[in-house]
Amino acid sequence: GAVVSQHPSWVICKSGTSVKIECRSLDFQATTMFWYRQFPKQSLMLMATSNEGSKATYEQGVEKDKFLINHASLTLSTLTVTSAHPEDSSFYICSARVGGWSPLHFGNGTRLTVT
């Protein structure tokens, strides 16, 4: 149980375009989902906490107008990278948990390359 599906697995886009990444909890409801970013051989950096039915909470230094998060239902959160630039190229991973104190279940991640 507790499966998180993330789509797409990888995407290549041109500079200036926008990319949407979907994160779904397949067999449980997730009122909260988390978006992380990971650079090669580095740790996971929390970008934002996605709350169903309300605005996301962004970590310091993360541009909320650039990384749009929508959590429209209990099983779906989306991250849209707007006006992407090459420096936005990274590995983006979403995660969710069943309860507030339970472990995170991660999606497979999305490797974004902006050319």
Added chain:
Amino acid sequence: GQQVMQIPQYQHVQEGEDFTTYCNSSTTLSNIQWYKQRPGGHPVFLIQLVKSGEVKKQKRLTFQFGEAKKNSSLHITATQTTDVGTYFCAGQDQAGTALIFGKGTTLSVSS
């Protein structure tokens, strides 16, 4: 803000040797979790420690949570090539908000 430090950053061992990674938080934690990420993959949950001084074992892996609930360690006995990957600790604060990950320890094993 809360910080989670993890050492070493890299560790190379010969197959059969032991391995330990250490995690230290700047604040008291409600719980600490350990994840493993294989190259090219996503983090996979290993274990969660909640109680002060708690010790848990999973086959060759031993996890400890410090008495002050600020530090933790993962020890692997007699490493195997299948243990290769990056091990992350992640601390959750008393408020139960998001997990903060350490930088991870990347383990390589040669046979």
